[in-house]
Amino acid sequence: MEKRQAIIQAATALFGSIGFDGTTTLEIANEASITEPLIYYHFKGKDDLFTHSLELAFNEYFTRLDQLPNRSSTEFQKITAVIDLHFQIVDDLPEQTRLIITTCPAKLYDPNNICRKKYSEARKRLSKYINGCLTRGVKKGEFIKLSIPETTHMLLALINGLLRQRVFQLADTDTDGVKDATIEFCRRSLTGGQFGIQA
């Protein structure tokens, strides 16, 4: 059972850095310090191994999404939390994040692929969370009036873009600075800039 984990870990790392097609089962075996056929003892094939690796990665992500604040706190604090989460996850689960971000783009046009399914689910969850924040925030008067679905989409794109930037280390600036700038940027825009302070 221990080797099974080693295989998934090796696969996650390799798929994430050189892609699904770019990784050979032999490389995975070497990386996991086992022989190739053992992969086929534990998994149905390369595809199955990929599915399991991706599912594990998404499950870790979904678990974190589930831990986002529900009640209490202001709506903006909730927005802050979701941005925070996406900065945090790159540090905590770098290989899982990389796996998701690297391998899926080439598989997104096949509607039956897990990538597509998991992406949809992730979007649905995030959408629901952010949409809820915006709706309540506007209702309470915490946020200014804005077109909620469209702004939700925009925030999704923003979060996604930030995640990629970090994963590929495209930004050479210090991370916390970007995170803070992002939060401030959103705060001003959502609240209309009235309240300068936030916990």
Place this chain on the structure above:
Amino acid sequence: MEKRQAIIQAATALFGSIGFDGTTTLEIANEASITEPLIYYHFKGKDDLFTHSLELAFNEYFTRLDQLPNRSSTEFQKITAVIDLHFQIVDDLPEQTRLIITTCPAKLYDPNNICRKKYSEARKRLSKYINGCLTRGVKKGEFIKLSIPETTHMLLALINGLLRQRVFQLADTDTDGVKDATIEFCRRSLTGGQFGIQA
């Protein structure tokens, strides 16, 4: 010479939809209605063909970046223009955009790959443009005071995220709505919400 174009076009479409490794030279030949060896007459190999296709795609993109407004107009109009451009390009050059977005993630960890080089150049150009806008905007008082490099990074991420969203058709809302919401969102945040007017 005409066939050479057909090959690049076919390669762009196929690489963009099923990835570099997922596409075979035979598929490209079929799509271009030619035979495989002709690819090798016109290009050194699959990698070379990919390089040319990607360069062409990036050149179209860079040409558009070069046409962004320089003088005149307010800084925010310039920001609006760059956002606009990234919404527009998906409609105008869907396959080129898809090529860039689909194939590069799996190649970004190799520092000598063109993907990495072109990505860097694109970021550099965009960065410079946005950084300039922000710097001048803050100086003029058109924008509020903000941490310029960090905000630049954030805006880059936002633009990139929006582009991906459109390319993969992940958002089910009407596009113009998202674009307008994005522009408004930025306007409020950059100007502090004081000026209600935008072109």
Place this chain on the structure above:
Amino acid sequence: MEKRQAIIQAATALFGSIGFDGTTTLEIANEASITEPLIYYHFKGKDDLFTHSLELAFNEYFTRLDQLPNRSSTEFQKITAVIDLHFQIVDDLPEQTRLIITTCPAKLYDPNNICRKKYSEARKRLSKYINGCLTRGVKKGEFIKLSIPETTHMLLALINGLLRQRVFQLADTDTDGVKDATIEFCRRSLTGGQFGIQA
């Protein structure tokens, strides 16, 4: 010891229906409701298991050949008995018969293979029996004069052909009819058609 039988039984059935190479040790294990390594506890390997299965099948066949009538009765009744036996054995030992008929053809060109050895032995026994019948029958005047070795070969071929036909259910006619027609056919030819009586 009971499991050993289960393994042989499973092997006989599978080898007989999809061939030696077409059957995997895992399939045998599953069919016998045991695990693969147990096969290697009871047998040296797949070949050894095949050898044992085939030997068992041939032993059952040889036992029956030994029970063919020796003395008494007419020579033609003895011929009838051997034809009868080959019709009967398909009903009594369908899987053993199938094993012999299905797996051996692909192994007959290797002179050291058991298939070849067992086939030879079977032919020798049958040959001896039939040759004896014909020789005595001709001597006694029960049969007409005929070339004994050649007719023996022909009868061997006939019996073999009938066996295959039944095993593969190639004939859609009722079996007893074919058997009776065969016996009558032989009777007429061997006796010259003079004596109309048969048991």
Place this chain on the structure above:
Amino acid sequence: MEKRQAIIQAATALFGSIGFDGTTTLEIANEASITEPLIYYHFKGKDDLFTHSLELAFNEYFTRLDQLPNRSSTEFQKITAVIDLHFQIVDDLPEQTRLIITTCPAKLYDPNNICRKKYSEARKRLSKYINGCLTRGVKKGEFIKLSIPETTHMLLALINGLLRQRVFQLADTDTDGVKDATIEFCRRSLTGGQFGIQA
């Protein structure tokens, strides 16, 4: 096109002597003095190559069946001709005959396999031919009264058995002797032994 034939020839010989599963594509390539991938250039795969080889072998057989005498000649001459044909074909097309006889038994239980289909067709043709001979022979009074379908089946089995015997060289007697003995055997049985002479 010439290499394509070489591949089929090599495949026919190898499949026929060591079976379908017992033959590797590499062995076929070596035997045909080409490299493995060329097999896949000319055929879809090993199965496809087998199908083509088998079809070719059966076509040669069917062509010969089509050349059997139709009119003229006595019915018994026609029976003689079909027996003759099966003795002749082993000399003329040894590898094709061997292919059919060796590889099919392990595939006959799969109703969608070509082996089954071709076997059925062969039986149908032979059946029709022999059935016709018997029917007309009885009608004309050339043959004695006998149960036609059952005797047809028996003769099919006899012919099949003789073919196998020759292909596997199981009989150590001289071939012509066996053939003549067979023909005489049938003559006596079919005609009731009245007419001693045949052309």
Place this chain on the structure above:
DNA sequence: CATGAATGAGCGTTCATTCAT
């Protein structure tokens, strides 16, 4: 410019077999 034919290298996978327990 263009192609049919051919190949070297390597990949995903299977399978009989073994080992540690």
Place this chain on the structure above:
DNA sequence: AATGAATGAACGCTCATTCAT
């Protein structure tokens, strides 16, 4: 007697690439 885990060897097949024409 029995098994879960593991492996060496090999197999069918694909693919980018080349050669002869």
